[in-house]
Amino acid sequence: MGEGTGDAPTAAHGRDRDAELGAAVERARHGDEDAFARAYRIVHPGLLGYLRGIVGEDAEDVASEAWLEIARDLGRFRGDGAGFRGWTATIARHRALDHLRRVRSRPRPTGIEQDVLDLPAQGDAAGEALDALSTRHALALVAGLPRDQAEAVLLRVVVGLDGPTAARVLGKRPGAVRSAAHRGLKRLAKQLKGRGR
Amino acid sequence: MSDDHGYGALERSLRAALGAPTATTGDPARPAPDDASDVPGGAPASSDAPAPSGSGVPSGAPAPSEGPTARAAGAEADALAAFRAARDAGLHASRETRRRDDWTPATDRRRPRRPLKTAVAALFASATLGGVAVAGGGLGDLPGTHTPSPEPRPAGVLPAPTRVPGKAGSTSPGPPETSTPIYPEGHHAPPPDAHREALCHAFEKGGKQGRGQGTGKGKGGDAVPPPAAWRRLVDAAGGEDRVPAFCGRDQRPGQAPPAGARPKDGTGRDASSSDSGDPPNGRAATGPDGPAARPSPPASRNE
Known part of the structure; x- marks a missing residue:
């Protein structure tokens, strides 16, 4: 996990969460509804953040679809907490790609791109911009990335997947995902700094 | 990162x-x-x-x-x-775990490689056994098995296979209809080329087993009782001296490895003239293995 998903305290925290998540999932698989609610609350925020990054405003609808499938297929799942993150992210991703196929024909209002232009007009330093990074701004930044970089960044940073898990979700090699995430972060940081100065 | x-x-x-x-x-x-x-x-x-x-x-x-x-x-x-x-x-109890639902950690995540290895092995096995299957599958339809008493055909009625192309064209690959005049009596279904191929293969296999056991290195093959496949082959060819012509020269363009290899090393001639177990023995060993064993090392290296 710690290999790329964040600084040390967060990684340790993530491991704790994963252990808790794994236990909750195991109980949920045996019918414990409260445990399933626990797992939902642990996983859903990251999942929703990932979905926001790829489907924008429809993320909550897509997340709902994904959760219906997750809840239905929970008995099929095998694995630990980190695996559950990967499994759910894979389901969410498939739902998101389905959604994108559905809506590809009709044009989508692009408030996000507009935000990119507005983003740091007043900013001074990158740090300040980072602190002020709102959800909308963050989405705008991520939306400006190439798709593979955006997904890699979102899966590893926001969902909290480790490299191999993110690679499996994306169907790519771990090295490719690692470098895509790195390039994405580099590009985001450069954008923030460039705009700030 | x-x-x-x-x-x-x-x-x-x-x-x-x-x-x-x-x-x-x-x-x-x-x-x-x-x-x-x-x-x-x-x-x-x-x-x-x-x-x-x-x-x-x-x-x-x-x-x-x-x-x-x-x-x-x-x-x-x-x-x-x-x-x-x-x-x-x-649903949570009844539905089976698909591969994509299995996220068990660490070592198992490397599992996708094992099927690849298995696939390579399966490919190798199928290529190796394919020749055996052709030979074995042909055995059931051998003309000798249909006739209770295989009588040798009159030699004059059996044209040497070199004469067959002369009838259908000098470069004729010998499609089924050109092989029809080989069996003028007609109480056998004329074996198509695949059957003849199977006959020759079966003989080679039989020679490997029967003769190899009997004589070790195979000098003095006449001491060994001819295996059934050999009898069938002789029967189909119309005589021992016809076997080389029956098996050896039949070039078919579609089957490059067997057709190319056989005339080159003269299996038929060896099998007939010396009647020793050695040449068929050697061919039976190298024949199926040769094409199969060659592609396999690169495949496993790739993996």
Whole structure:
């Protein structure tokens, strides 16, 4: 996990969460509804953040679809907490790609791109911009990335997947995902700094 | 990618901005889903059935459209309802784990390589056994098995196969119709080329087993009782001296490896003239293995 998903305290925290998540999932698989609610609350925020990054405003609808499938297929799942993150992210991703196929024909209002232009007009330093990074701004930044970089960044940073898990979700090699995430972060940081100065 | 690359702050900001939405995490006021009719197993198969409140939260029940918090709560309630429905329908116990559902950690994640190895082995095995299958499959249809008493055909009626191309054209590959005049008596179905191929293969196999056991290195093959396949082959060819012509010269363009190899090393001639076990023995060993064994090392190296 710690290999790329964040600084040390967060990684340790993530491991704790994963252990808790794994236990909750195991109980949920045996019918414990409260445990399933626990797992939902642990996983859903990251999942929703990932979905926001790829489907924008429809993320909550897509997340709902994904959760219906997750809840239905929970008995099929095998694995630990980190695996559950990967499994759910894979389901969410498939739902998101389905959604994108559905809506590809009709044009989508692009408030996000507009935000990119507005983003740091007043900013001074990158740090300040980072602190002020709102959800909308963050989405705008991520939306400006190439798709593979955006997904890699979102899966590893926001969902909290480790490299191999993110690679499996994306169907790519771990090295490719690692470098895509790195390039994405580099590009985001450069954008923030460039705009700030 | 974290702090050592200087993106730790950025990651934190992204995580805070995208990964921790206001509504769901630890939301204490999760309202009970509306119209909570307490029929847990009423319509278990439908995943979006209205759900009874799972944890006894007092019902505020705002419509999901009232705000982001309410909407998130509604989404969670929907997920829980789907969970209950699937559980009560027995879906969680009954459905099998597909490959994509198996996220067991660490060592097992490397598993995708094993099927590749298995596939290579299966490919190798099928290529190796393919020749045996051709030979074995042909055995059932051998002309000798259909006739109770195989009588040798009159030699004059059997044209040497070199004469067959002369009839159909000098470069004729010998399609089934050109092989018809080989069996003028007609009480056998004229074996198509595949059958003849099988006959010759079967003889080679039989020579490998029967003669190899009897004489070791195979000098003095005449001491060994001719195997059944050999008898069938002789019968089909119309005589021992016809075997080389029957098996040896039959060039078919579609079957490059066997057709090319056989005339070159003169299997038929060896089998007939010396009647020793050695040449068929050697050919039977190298014949099927040669083409199969050659591609396999690169394949396993790739893996």
